[in-house]
Amino acid sequence: MEIPYTYKPRPDTGLYNAKVGIWLFLASEIMLFGALFSAYILLRVSAPVGFWPDVALAWPRGLLNIPIGTFNTAVLITSSVTVVLAWAALKMNNFARFRVYMVITVLCAFAFLGIKSFEYNDKFSHYVIRLQDGKALTGHIEVDGKHPRFWNFSDQWSVAKLAEQKVAKIKVEVDPERDINGHPKKGASHGHEVREIAVSDIVSLGSYTPATHPFFAVYFLITALHGLHVLGGALVLGYFAFPGAKMWKSNPEQFINRIEVGGLFWHFVDLVWIFLFPVVYLL
């Protein structure tokens, strides 16, 4: 039995079925991301005023790498342009150009994920260290000549684990001083001063991971969920570019509609990032 309205519009909605379906799905996605954005904003506005880590639960600012975040934004904007040009190429009956644009889109998606994993790795080796004299400092740590890596949870350190493994001292590349807005303080060195700290002087030690602060908990939750959407979208668009492209010969109109639906999802995922970037990186 043939499924109706796969390419012809339904008389009552004026749209083919998949387009109604994707918009219903995107509506549910808006509710999902909307709830997470609300959680972020409520935690953000109710956080104590002050400079983190001096004030323990103050909202951290200036911790994320804005040039890398901006570059990733440009990568996603480029991918949205190429996905719509791929769809337009099919509308103009140019399959070869469609495939080129689709491959660029998928490459952009994987570039985004690669850059994001680099950012994650940086956060997992970045620590806040509270000392016996009441001071707190942040920086990348080195234990026995090794930096922690994010794909290896056994690399995560705590004071108890350092004591258990009889580590006497750790090296810390201390971050430059920042003002309350997260900008480097006037006259502060841009380089990192390397200090050796005795483990006996450390009260607590925590990496920039979800357990350390609500900021990291929400940051990792939203960006990881977004990253999964990027991965899912890239796999589907990659399928359309190669194995799924057989449909172009048997049913070109339905194939064009599939690309449009895939493009709508891709635009939604990119639009989430357009909101996420200023909220998490800049504000």
Place this chain on the structure above:
Amino acid sequence: MSLKAFHIVFVAASVILMAFLSGWSFLAYQETHSMEYLVWSLCAAISVVGLVIYGRFFLRKLRNISFL
């Protein structure tokens, strides 16, 4: 809403984001006097112009495709 219409919404959102980034960087420059922020602000302003030009090109290129 078709992909064409959603793309226009997306480009408009990108223009607003880049304008915001430009303003944010300029304020950070005024606060810190760091040239990096000024360069960042200028780059974001240039990308606003680039995105508007692209938006016009896109509308011209796809003028025969419906917004529905």
